[in-house]
Amino acid sequence: MTKASHIPVLVEEVVVGLAIEPGDTIVDGTFGAGGYTRALLGAGAGRVIGFDRDPDAIANGPSLVPDPRLMLVEERFGRMHEALAARGLLPVDGVALDIGVSSMQLDRAERGFSFMNDGPLDMRMSQSGETAAEFLNAADEAEIARVIKLYGEEPRARSVARAIVAARPLTRTAQLASVVRRALGYRAGQKSDPATRTFQAIRIHLNAELDELEAGLRAAERSLRPGGRLAVVTFHSLEDRIVKRFLKSRSGAMPAGSRHRPMAVSGPAPSFEHVAKPVSPSESEQARNPRARSARLRTAVRTDAPAWDQEKNG
Ligand SMILES: C[S@@+](CC[C@H](N)C(=O)[O-])C[C@H]1O[C@@H](n2cnc3c(N)ncnc32)[C@H](O)[C@@H]1O
Secondary structure, three states: OOOOOOOOOOHHHHHHHHOOOOOOEEEEOOOOOOHHHHHHHHOOOOEEEEEEOOHHHHHHHHHHOOOOOEEEEEOOHHHHHHHHHHOOOOOEEEEEEEOOOOHHHHHOHHHOOOOOOOOEOOOOOOOOOOOHHHHHHHOOHHHHHHHHHHHHOOOOHHHHHHHHHHHOOOOEHHHHHHHHHHHHOOOOOOOOOOHHHHHHHHHHHHOOHHHHHHHHHHHHHHHEEEEEEEEEEEOOHHHHHHHHHHHHHHOOOOOOOOOOOOOOOOOOOOOEEOOOOOEOOOHHHHHHOHHHOOOEEEEEEEOOOOOOOOOOOO
């Protein structure tokens, strides 16, 4: 059996939030190490469709969760609607998303996500497309600074970008980590590693994670039956803001118009209701699993109104 080093975060709360009924069909949009899927099947789901964009996660899936009720699909969750339609599985009763990388991805140095374990500068979840090395060795300084500022919220993004450009070509994660630490000043024993923000930023950029999260929310809106439930776990404020704004606007709690385009008197009918207050991990979960500290769960229930604008209007 494949070893799963990933500890699922807020898993009990996700199962409660999805209010599983026996026989339900649930999408686990981020299968990872199968932690959520196992819990969903344990709670009585009749079928779980596990999506992951990482071919390794899909390949390991059957040994991590050997259960005939599990169907695995190698696909981005932003495309779940098309993938479910092609298999005749629409609509579904619940959708769970657990955003970010898994410990399996982080722990395997050869995937290039980690500044703790040296590996090639890769960071691609789907193992296709541009690598971190290709991006960092080709982009100009302003573009690198923009990415690090926007997705890493690194206040000294300019200095980091300058140091990266001066150190090119970069090929290894340890090399990038030491360039960033030198640029920002790192004292051994410092609480958080200054390379954290830069690694997060490059990963989010390469995998277009924020665009994909928006696409995933819209895909879930189109895939859920009336009364079906959505549960989304995020790990930092950039992601949480996207989920919060989406559910606010879709539940009618936020005007859909903008400064430039005043709101129509009657916008689309709310497609979600019962938007719950965000849930954070208990102190005991945070003590057990430090990775859970920043996690936040948001849940909502699909109404019977049509999905809003099919492709845009996030
Ligand atoms: C935090 S882990 C999920 C862990 C899982 N809930 C568990 O308990 O084992 C996130 C997983 O989602 C996958 N992932 C991230 N973005 C994705 C996307 N847009 N589409 C499909 N899978 C994605 C990653 O490859 C990773 O395996």
